[in-house]
Amino acid sequence: MQERVLKVLEFTKIKEHLLEHVSSSLGKEKAISLKPLTNLEEVMKAQEETDEAVKVLRLKGNVPLSGIFDIRPHIKRAVIGGMLSPQELTQVGSTIHASRQMRRFIEDLTEEEIEIPILAQLSLEMIPLVELHEAIRMAIDENGEVLDSASDALRTLRNQLRTRESRVREKLESMIRSSNAQKMLSDAIITIRNDRFVIPVKQEYRGHYGGIIHDQSSSGQTLFIEPQTIVQLNNELQGIRVKEQQEIERILIELSAQVGEYHAELDVIVKVLSDLDFMFAKARYGKKIKATKPKMNDEGRISLFKARHPLISADEVVPNDIMLGKNYSTIVITGPNTGGKTVTLKTVGLCTLMAQSGLQIPALDGSEMAVFGSVFADIGDEQSIEQSLSTFSSHMVNIVDILNHVSYDSLVLFDELGAGTDPGEGAALAISILDEVYKCGARVIATTHYPELKAYGYNREGVMNASVEFDVETLSPTYRLLMGVPGRSNAFEISKRLGLKEAVIDTARTHVSADSNQVENMIASLEESKRQAEVERDEANELLKQAEKLHKDLQKQVMEYYEQKDELEEKAKEKASDIIESAKKEAEQIIKELRKLRIEKQAEVKEHELIDARKRLEDATPILSKKKKKNVQNTQKHSFQPGDEVKVLTFGQVGSLIKKSADKEWHVQIGILKMKVSEEDMEFIKSPKAVETKPVATVKGKDFHVKLELDLRGERFEDALSRVEKYIDDALLAGYPRVSIIHGKGTGALRQGVQEYLKNHRSVKNFRFGDAGEGGTGITVVELK
Incomplete structure (x- = not known):
């Protein structure tokens, strides 16, 4: 992509807004270097990355990306044997800690069965480096100070330092509390000069304490003297400090060597954290502008629904539907100045650059964008004083460059094509330029004032007229884009509204050709027809929604009826079975009693009579039928x-x-x-x-009755897929718009198999996991065509 085009379409401002959402200098570096990609697979992967980050932000609200530093210079210096400062080692430790936090965060998400394959793979690339992180944490605090716990030797030396300092202070405090001190000292305090303890002595008493003079006040009346009695103690302190510094350097060199050993793992951590920071910055920016993930293609199709210019305030911007590349490859937009033609051009151009950069676009869900090999734009006043070029000449320089490089996979945006010269010649040039670009197979959107180009869309196949709407009543543009309707001149209506005499307007009308009047009347009729069609379409859509709701309600009632019927039948069967079982038990009890009676009382009851009685009881048992x-x-x-x-x-x-x-x-x-x-x-x-x-x-x-859900839990994989196939066919015959398949969570193999089958089924419109109240990832909700 040409840098000039990125600047003209204000893509640089998009990157500036993106920078507001990065968490580290690593993410900032990636945002600054962001450029549109031209390979479909790379663009789709970038969009998937952003979409996963959007999903995580939607579910969790925030991501642990604090404490990340650009430690690449530290790693390089450690590799060649350099000693890192405590602050640099702290940054290394902080970055390792951030990587561990991020890895744990993503692992928790995957355990919740949230589908984030790209983030999961990135987190696995980061080695935790627990030992290095703990070594740095135990040796250096968050402020970059080396801790006593860094080594036993350092702890011993610092204990010695504290002991010696305490003895020096005791001696000096006894001096400043003496009876003569008030007279000889400028102030009864102990201070430090050149890392040695001193006291402030008046100039005239310099010889009383002896020792070494380290400094004097600006007036020269006070000398900072190290008394002779503590010189030896200060010398001992200084010696211990030297040893302390040597021990600190040894510790830092050892830690730096460990950083050098893990340079490869640290480089990976830096790269992954950079990618993650950038992904979530894109997601946060998309959330701010209420953007959605576009479908991507490499066939030049653009379908934008309620698209908004991302740099215009949401309170002011007017959303528009813009289609290009399916039934027509060129759009010619006509209409008044300040009506929104240039905003429309920039909206399409910016959405294209954003989509190809992996950013989500400010349009409704379901919008589709194409991946172009190049985007060209000739927009705005290109007058160049330095090169002594007029506006027209500057435009022509750009257009010549475009014609020299345009190809079938290009998107070309012309603003006021042919303007700045004689109207007749300008219109002829505009038509010729559009024809030349059209022959290359490129996608073109051009704005113009020339009436000749209004007929261009009717005389060329693959060209669509469009205009920006103007409200004559309020004398202001509505900024709505009207596809299929060329713009018309509103000069007479506006003049009349502003008070110009009717006679003057009538005279002006006589100077306009009959053909022009006819065209203007035709355009006015088209505008009115389009408005009426939009009203009727909205009414039809509303009726359709009501009908679909009624249909779903009726289907739901029918399903509830069948389910209730089945439930009642089942209860009736269970009740009948209980009654029968009870009757059999009672009969058996009677027979036992009869036998007992025959044995005990010698009653005349024959065995065959008992058998006949049991047979009659069994014959009396009702047979249940479905x-x-x-x-x-x-x-x-x-x-x-x-x-x-x-x-x-x-x-x-x-x-x-x-x-x-x-x-x-x-x-x-x-x-x-x-x-x-x-x-x-x-x-x-x-x-x-x-x-x-x-x-x-x-x-x-x-x-026959088909249930609204299919339960596959406990099924074998092959049997489950066979049941899914039959169930989808039955649901289609039953006319269900939506069904549910319960596969459970488990290992995920059954869920994946079911969804792979649904992806390739010609009658499946869409599918998704259930909501929290529907069963979550243990159930797949299927929408049928």
Whole structure:
């Protein structure tokens, strides 16, 4: 991509806003160097990375990315044997700690079965380096100070230092508390000069204490003297300090050597943290501008729904639908100045650059963007005083460069094409330039004032006219883009609204050709027709939504009816089975008593009589049937006719006969449902005197019940997929718009197998995991076409 184009389309400002969301200098470096990619696979991967980061932010709200530093210079110096400072080692330790926190955070997400494969893979690349982190943490504190615990030798030396300092202070304090001290000292304090303890002595008493003079006040009246009695103690202190410094250097060199040993692992940590910081910066910026992930293609198709310019305030920007590359490859936008034509150009250009950079775009979900090999833009006033070029000349320099480099995979944006010169010649040039770019197969959006280009879209296949709407009543643009409608001049209407005399306007109309008037009237008619079509479309959409809601409610009621019916049948069977079992037990008890009676009382009860009694009890046991008995008598006696009122025995519902089908079954209307029923399953009720035949609403259905969910838990993999295949077919026949498949969480193999099958099923529109209240990742909700 040309740097000039990135600047003209204000992509540099997008990067400036992105910089506000980075957490470290590593992320800042990546944001500054961000450029659009031109390979579809690379763009899709960048979009997936951003989408995963967006998912994590949506679920968790924040990410532990603090404490990250650019430690690459420290690593290089450690590799060649250099000694790192305590502050540099602290930064190394902090960065390792941040990597461990981030790895633990991502591992927790994967344990919750949140699908983040890219983040999971990145976290695995980071080696924890626990030993190095602990070594640095035990030796240096957060402020970069080497701790006593860094080594036993350092702890001993510092204990000695504290002991010696205490003795020196005691001696000096006894001096400054003496009776003569008030007279000889400028102030009764102990201070330090050149790392040695001293006291402030007045100039005239310099010889009283002896020792060494280290400094004097600016007036020369006070001397900072190290008394002779503590010189030796200070010397001992100084010696211990030298040893302390040597021990600190030894510790730092040892830690630096460890950093050098792990240079490869640290380089990976820096790279991964840089990538993660950048990914979440993109996600946070996308959240700020309410962006969505676009579908990507390399076929030049752009479908933007309610797209907004990302640099215009959300309170002011007007969203627009913009389509390009499917039925037409060129859009010519006409309309008044300050109407939003240039904003439309920049919106398309910026959304393209953002999408190809892995950024989400400010448009509704479902928008689609193309990956272009190059983006060209000729926008704005390009007048160059330095090169002595007029506005027209500067534009032509840019256009010549575009024509020399444009290809089939280019997006070209022309603002006021052909402007700045004679209108006739400018319009002719604009048409010729558009034809030349069109021949290359590039995607083009051009804005213009020339009326000749309004006809261009009607005379060329693959070219679409568009305009920005202008409200004559308020004399202001609405900034709405009207696809398929060229812009028209509103000069006469505006002049009239501003008070110009009607006579002057009428005279002006006579100077306009009949063809121009006809074109203007046609455009006005198109605008009115488009507005009316939009109103009717909105009304139709509203009616469609209501109808779909009603249809879903009815389906839900039918499903609830079937489920309740099955439940009642099951309860009835269980109750009947309990009664039968109880009867059998009672019969067995009676038989036992009879036998006992025969043995004890010598009653005349024969064994074969007992057997006959048991047989009669068993014969008396009712046999349960899943289906109700048909009322054969009624169906045989009556000859059914259209309009008859009948009872469908299977469902226990009353309906009316519509017509008899070729397979000798009847179409029966039950409420809003229409179904096919055999004569054996119907009971005649009555025939109406007169039947008015009216169209009836139909609902897809089957003559058997299909549940709204399929439970695969405990199934083998092959058996489960076989059941899924049959269930989807049954659900389609039943006309269900949405079903649920319960596969459980487990190892995830069954879930993955089910979703792989759904991906390739031609009748599956979409699928997703269940919400928290639906079963989460243990259930897949499937939308059917």
